[in-house]
Amino acid sequence: MKYHIIHQTPRQLHIKLPVRRLTGQEADILYYALTGLGEVVSVSVLRRTAAAIIRFRKGADAGILQALKEMDLHDPEALEALPGVSARATNEEFKDKAVSKIMLQLGKRLLLPFPIRAAVSIYNGAPYIREGIRDLLKRDFSAEIIHATAILASFVTGDFNTASSIIFLTDMGEMLEEWTYKKSVDDLAQSLALNVTKVWKKSDDGSFKQCPIHEVNDEDLIRVGMGSLIPLDGVVVSGEAMVNQAALTGESVLAEKRLESTVFAGTVLEEGELIIRVHATSGKTRYDRIVQLIEESESMVSVTQSRAQDLVSRLIPYTFGTSILTGLITGNLTKAASVLMVDFSCAIEVAMPIAVLSAMREAGRHQITVKGGKYLEVISEADTVIFDKTGTLTNATPVVEQVLALDGRDEDEMLALAACLEEHFPHSLANAVVRAAKEKGLEHEELHTSPNYIVAHGIVSSLNGERVVIGSSHFVLEDEAAYVSEEDREKILAMPTQYSRLYMAIGNRMAAVIGISDPIRPESIRLISTLRDSGIKHIVMMTGDSERTAQAIAQEAGITEYYSEVLPEDKARYVQEERDKGRKVIMIGDGINDSPALSAADVGIAIKEGADIANEIADITLSGKEIEKIAMLRQMSSQLLDRMTWTGRVGIGFNAAILVGGIAGLFMPGTAAFLHNASTIVLCLNNMRNILPESEEQSIVENM
Secondary structure: OOOEEEEEEOOEEEEEOOOOOOOHHHHHHHHHHHHOOOOEEEEEEEHHHOEEEEEEOOOOHHHHHHHHHHOOOOOHHHHHOOOOOOHHHHHHHHHHHHHHHHHHHHHHHHHOOHHHHHHHHHHHHHHHHHHHHHHHHOOOOOHHHHHHHHHHHHHHOOOHHHHHHHHHHHHHHHHHHHHHHHHHHHHHHHHHHOOOOEEEEEOOOOOEEEEEHHHOOOOOEEEEOOOEEOOOEEEEEEOOEEEEOHHHHOOOOOEEEOOOOEEOOOOEEEEEOEEEEEEEOOOHHHHHHHHHHHHHOHHHOOHHHHHHHHHHHHHHHHHHHHHHHHHHHHOOHHHHHHHHOOOOHHHHHHHHHHHHHHHHHHHHHOOEEEOOHHHHHHHHHOOEEEEEHHHHHEOOOOEEEEEEEOOOOOHHHHHHHHHHHHOOOOOHHHHHHHHHHHHOOOOOOOOOOOOEEEOOOEEEEEEOOEEEEEEOHHHHHHHOOOEOOHHHHHHHHOOOOOOEEEEEEEOOEEEEEEEEEOOEOHHHHHHHHHHHHOOOOEEEEEOOOOHHHHHHHHHHHOOOEEEOOOOHHHHHHHHHHHHHOOOOEEEEEOOHHHHHHHHHOOEEEEEOOOOHHHHHHOOEEEOHHHOOHHHHHHHHHHHHHHHHHHHHHHHHHHHHHHHHHHHOOOOOHHHHHHHHHHHHHHHHHHHOOOOOOHHHHHHHHHOO
16 A cells, blocks of 8 residues: 655654545545554544554554555455444544534524524423423433423523523533443453354365355354354254354343354353354454443443442432522522532433443453453452463473374374364364474374263264274273273373373274473463462463473472362362352363353453363453463553542532532533533543553563
8 A cells, every 4th residue: 555654753654645645445444454453553534635654663663664564445345444433434424414503503502593593492391301301200300300401490490502502512421421321332342353264165176175264255154163163143054953042132141042043142052063054254244242231231231330339329309409509599490400410310320330441442452352241340359369370381382292102003193183183173272283283284084973072071073983082081082992002101101201192092002192281371370479469469370281291380480289080070179169268269270171260260261272162152352372461450450449439529519519519609500510520521531541642551471
């Protein structure tokens, strides 16, 4: 893409494209391509002048300039990646609305004669009065009753200019509040929606191959295995499965899916396997449902916000009563109307949710997806953290160190077969096997029948009529009772003890043992220390791995309490026992076997690179490369609570001052309306700011 630089500083670029103006589609592609760059802080696209202002972290200008050079605003793939709702377009829409409303108000004041202005005020005020009467008849003491009474009082006194000002300021306040809220929801929803990049699509030769999701068309067939996210809407053409639809319906009971059943993007296939004929390819339906989920979910309301809402709900009748009392004592309807312009609820009902949404959006910028405000609050109150080992405390990319072929079999053939089985159930160890086969250039065909995953044990399939199993030693050697010759047993015992091992048997005879190195992450050691310093004293590690491996990792991480060779139900039971003791528990894991414990914890945190079912069940997900950001999340949680408390105090305090000023006759109703709406908008804009300054974000990580 061609462009020229208008102005450049160490943290900002102002560029101009060689066209007169950008189309809405081109502006969206430019905006989302730039905001997707990791070092970009913010982007402003000036569509009418074909320019953009890019703010970024210091030292990132070279990479951004190169990305701009390689960008294509007419790329079909870039168009497919656009979200269902454009935050940039939303901003433009509300700016146009605001300008139109202001110009219309000025035009009425300057051009219309008084009788027509009065008639217009009555016409515009009628809906407010009608809404207030409706709530009054329902005995619902809402803010609408207060606004309606203020407008009606202005009409009775013949002060139509004041009534017009109240209507205008109330409309502007509601519109700006809607804009700040919608923008926060859009920003958050985009971080949740764009998370599926590849699918298993049926090719012309009848086999299923992985391809980018944008290459899937209507009527294409895709395959979804157990533990995977269903990426697109469609209809089942083959297979039977149990699907978790809680992300869309809130219903925890699994839904049975069979031939001709409809399945939805964003749900999780927990048992079985399906072949689906795709009916919606854009992914935008998923986006729209996430927006709806965010807006309707009770989890968005934190405990602090709920308490504040209860308080302001009790204050509304007192505001109304104070207005009536002021009118009776002073005989001045203007003073009474000024009191009525005080609405304590706005700061709580609008500004506080924006603080929560902004914190969730800020977390998303750091590759942390938070699914509800209450989970952020619990993070700051937690006193117990339970870690899974593999893929969580240990390296997210374990590597195959040794393939020990047994029973006279070929090493490369065994690695290829293991990769063929493991690729269907992605986990950190499975990914290591698949990656090792790929690095050796080993191609494998789907010769085995459909594999079945047995949680916490391994995979069962068949090859040429023989049963094939791969998994832990307990599963293969004890449960399956696979035969091992004495010679092969000696070879297995000679393998280095620090390796985690995958055992594979064919036809009930040991065929191979794969040794995998899974070293602890250096950042895990720093994270454990930082969490202790932040007040978390009870830190536990639980793993299905052997006692030998668990002990070594726990000692290196500085964890004194650990449990080895545990099953999924053991983890969940332990989490529940800790909660029964009155502890606030955070569970951190990445696999299918961690899902019960993630669900049982006060807050479940999953690693994004792990199983889809773990990500869907968890309350928070974070990138596997960013585990140290848990410390940042705890700091962010604490500061969010401080911000919400401050918002409540300032909102209630400032409106109380307006109420006193109205009683004293210091404010006219129009002035009181202006001050009230202005205070709410200022609080909203303040709560849209990042909680952690960039310098503080860096110091948290550097001090670990």
